[in-house]
Amino acid sequence: MATAADTIEAPPAPPPPAAQPYLFHRHALLVRVTHWTNALAIFFLLMTGLNIFNAHPSLYWGPYGASADAAHRWLEIGSKNVGGEARGFVRVGDVTVTTTGVLGLSTAPNGGPNPIAYPSWATFPSYRDLATARNFHFFFAWVLILNGLAYLGYSLVSGHLRRDLLPKPGELSPANIAHDIVKHAKLQFPKGEEAKRYHVLQKLAYGGVILVLIPLVILTGLGMSPANNAAWPWILDVFGSRPNARSLHWVAANLIGLFIIVHLLMVVLAGPINEIRSMITGKFRIDPEKA
């Protein structure tokens, strides 16, 4: 016979506690300090580098590189007179692009025309001053080298490089990379547990900058420097010649510039306050995944 207890429904189970956002320790102190030191050094290196480039705005590939070496010149940024009108241009190989206003010919701070490869707003100092630009460039190059050695040493010893930055074998599958590209294109950034780790595109970009571009820019820079070349002549032998080292230095610096643009864009899109706070205090807010 049914009793009252059989007919009374069991009370509904209480809902699970709502997942709350919490702070997660994401970046070690040494990573944070070296990251901002690196950002400052690269900022000055790029701007002083453009000033130095302005002193001879051509690049060559081969054993020699000077104004007369047209045969070895593969890139030139300059200005020319076309039908009585001054035009800025960039020439790569046989292809010439008009770049008036930005490259080759821009506006000087006093409002007049400035026939110079990189505009004054992109260089440090903002006027032609090879000696000052070189002094700052070499100072920050040593900051970059020493800071980079501290970061790499820490990352190797602590396991940060292997654990957080190098892609795991499965992550490099074309399907996983394609999946990550599609998620980025839809501006969907990881949430919950997934947000604690770098995704594969981030690992490839960071790894490429740390292990390829920055070492390349340092080695080609050391190779071009007469004093360092005397100490380590093998560096230039690797690149073949000083003009080759200068060309690769410029290409690597441009790729680092491109990385910075994408890096900053991603920081803004992923949530700049949480992202930048994590690189300052180490703490990153994890938002629970929506069911």
Ligand code: HEM
């Ligand atoms: C003002 C400029 C910069 C800002 C605001 C910035 C911001 C950030 C933030 C927020 C992160 C953490 C990303 C995350 O946890 O998901 C990060 C990581 C990183 N950034 Fe930057 N960054 C700047 C400049 C640079 C520059 C110039 C470089 C190198 C060329 C660079 C290379 C890196 C690398 C390699 C990491 C990963 C570090 C690690 O985990 O070991 N950043 N950056």
